[in-house]
Amino acid sequence: MATRDHALSRFRTLANMRTPRPLRAFGLMVVFGLIAATFFMIYVPWVQTAYGAGQVIALNPQDRLQNVTALVPGRIEKWYVQDGQVVKEGDPIALIADNDPMLLQRLRAERSLAEAKVAAAASALSTARLDVGRTGTLFREGLASQRESELARIKVAEMEAVLAEARAAITQIDINLARQSLQTVRAPRDGVIQRISGGDKATMVSQGDVLASFAPTQTRRVVEIYVDGRDVPLIRRGQPVRLEFEGWPAIQFSGWPSVARGLFDGEVQQVDLAASTNGLFRVLVQEAKGKTRWPGEPYVRLGANARGWVAMEEVSVGFELWRQLNDFPLQNPALIEENQNGGTARKEKR
Known part of the structure; x- marks a missing residue:
């Protein structure tokens, strides 16, 4: 130590050097920052979420976009109608005429002939039938042969077949008349005509077009x-979901739902048992009861894109950071509950 002091006395500039105050302040800030970050990662909670993207759809298949087709x-x-027009149930949309303009008159004439x-x-x-009765009486009295009686019965059967055929012809004509009455295509329910395929009197259509x-x-x-698919086994019906709709201003903090703004609450209604063609599993989310209602039209329309975060377990920020760096799955609530029940049982035994 004496040698060091003696050496320093020979280098007066080195002896007068001190650590700069800004550097010391920066060092203290780093130390306190590390301590604060450690406490932050250990004690600050974070809500794990399962992320998914999709769109807004109608739950009832009859409420989804439909195609109005030609019935004849x-x-x-x-x-x-025209594009964008609002219609009521039963309002006419288009009139389809048969290639033969006199078809209805001819069908009615055929029906009169069939009648x-x-x-x-x-x-x-x-x-x-009267002949059968008379021939039977004459046969019993010996005035007619058995052949004549049989021919009379055959005649009745032939007349019954002719009558049945005539009635079938009337039924077929009625069917054709009913089909021609469907030439006016009407709106199946209240809604909006979104797009018309086009066409005029020169456009031919087939049934189902x-x-x-x-x-x-x-x-x-x-x-x-x-x-x-890694997150689907952990999603249950009724779990809360935070939703962000396309075009609606929002600030998202998935781990701190109370801080996020512009998001809406929902809950899991159904989870598909099989994967979709894209390899992912579909989760249906409905509006949460007692929460802020979702934006209506025209702000959020059917088919609008949406993103959702299904709320899972609450962990520390440090644990979540460690999990994501290692690409581990989310916490399994069933295992957490099992461990808690096991610990309680061991305490009771003691």
Whole structure:
């Protein structure tokens, strides 16, 4: 030590050097920052979440976008609507005319002729039944042969077949008339005509061809999100979900739901048993009861993109950081509950 002091006395500049105050302050800040970060990662809670992205859909299949199709073949005679028009249930959308403009008149004439045939067949059948009775009486009295009696019965059977055929013809004509009455395509329910396929009198359509797309109103909306298969076993029905809708301003902190702004609450309604074609599992999310309602139209429409975070277990920030760096799965609530129950049981035994 004496040698060191003697050496320093020979280097006066070195002896007068001291650690700069800014450097000492920076060192203290680093030390206190490390201590604060340690306490922060140990004691500050973080809510684990399972992330998924999807879109807004209608829960009832009848409330989803539908195609209005032609019920009979023909040509488009007239349009009653245009794109974006609001319609009520039963309002006409388009009129389809048959290629033969006189078809309805001809069908009605055929029906009148068929009715006349039915009447004639019914009269002939009544006469044939009378002949059977008379021939039977004569046969019992020995005035007619058995052959004549059998021919009379055969005549009755033939008349019954003719009458049945005439009635079947009337039924077929009625079916054709009913089909022609479907030439006016009507709105299946209240909604909006989203897009018309187009066409005029020169456009031929077949049965089942799409004429327009129709979007019903007053739908019950849900959000479908697709979640990774590693997180799906941990998702249960009724779990809370935080949702962010496309176009709606939001600030998200998935681990601190109380800090996030612009997000809406939901709850898990259903988890699909099988994976979708994209390899992910679909989770349906409905509005949470007693919470802020989701934005309505026109702010959030059917088909709008959405992102969701399913709330899982609460852990420390340090644990969550360690889990994500190692790419470990989320905490299993069943295992946590089992460990807690096991610890309680051991204490009771003691």
